[in-house]
């Protein structure tokens with residue numbers, strides 16, 4: 001006997017993501033899913049953002065396979081933070097987010113960052129209820145990354161090209177990163193920054209404030 | 216990368232629907248997986264076989280139809296498919312304004328039950 005199913009495999013996740021989104025909308029928070037490969041600088045970008053974006057009340061959910069180092073770094077910046085350990089899973093899913101929402105003062109926040117597990121492949125596939133996705137790529141990862149991992153570039157609204165202080169020591173073609181990323185996603189907003197020297201961060205903060213407040 | 220969690224989702228969906236339709240055994244399942252979905256067929260088959268035991272899908276055969284990445288060009292109006300997991304420009308006119316029309320699928324189509 002043949003039975004029609006016709007269901008998206010991630011339907012259950014998408015449904016919970018929608019619930020999360022309703023909770024976020026109800027609390028009036030803008031939510032950003034922050035993604036990158038391991039060590040590109042997600043937590044560093046968050047630390048800088050927390051210091052520079054005065055006027056915005058920001059909370060953070062930290063997703064890591066194990067450990068609480070990242071949450072401790074955020075805590076030191078004085079922001080409310082919750083650590084999720086995925087226990088091996090290579091991405092955060094909507095249910096993991098749903099389960100920790102009660103631990104955050106949602107109504108007091110303007111903006112919530114969800115730092116995803118360091119992985120260039122799958123965080124882009126699992127919605128968690130975010131308004132937008134932002135990705136960080138460190139230039140040390142090489143200029144072949146947009147074409148090797150197209151999905152994340154296609155799904156993101158902004159790309160933070162980090163560690164540009166390292167450019168003199170690398171043979172990396174930043175123009176190629178820009179060109180390929182924009183071919184994959186012509187609407188992508190690109191910020192060239194260094195969390196070490198601080199260059200480029202003001203432009204990112206300006207954009208972030210506009211995004212958060214325009215809604 | 217996370218084919219195991221995908222396989223878990225599939226087993227939950229098909230088991231629930233099999234039982235709800237009044238059957239007790241799934242013989243085969245047909246999926247459509249886009250080449251740009253990030254899912255590797257071999258890894259998914261392996262994960263599915265590893266966890267299907269103990270469910271109504273214990274003997275189920277997974278059949279995967281891979282869907283190539285396709286697009287439609289808004290400059291020359293052609294429909295095309297590419298080998299890659301992405302489209303950078305229209306293969307016919309080289310234009311840059313196109314829309315991806317297929318390749319991101321992760322769908323369960325139907326199944327054979329008894």
Ligand SMILES: Nc1nc2c(ncn2[C@@H]2O[C@H](COP(=O)(O)OP(=O)(O)OP(=O)(O)O)[C@@H](O)[C@H]2O)c(=O)[nH]1
Pocket residue numbers: 036037038039040041042043044045070117118119162163164165166193194195196197
């Ligand atoms: N030179 C340089 N180093 C940086 C910069 N940004 C971050 N780093 C360093 O890169 C390393 C990784 O940074 P993190 O912010 O922990 O990266 P992450 O993406 O949060 O890492 P995971 O959460 O483990 O995936 C740290 O040693 C940072 O000090 C930068 O702009 N320039």
Ligand SMILES: [Mg+2]
Pocket residue numbers: 042043044070115
């Ligand atoms: Mg981190």
Ligand SMILES: [Zn+2]
Pocket residue numbers: 089090091122123216217
């Ligand atoms: Zn994953």
Ligand SMILES: [Zn+2]
Pocket residue numbers: 288289290291292293305306307308309310
């Ligand atoms: Zn064309």
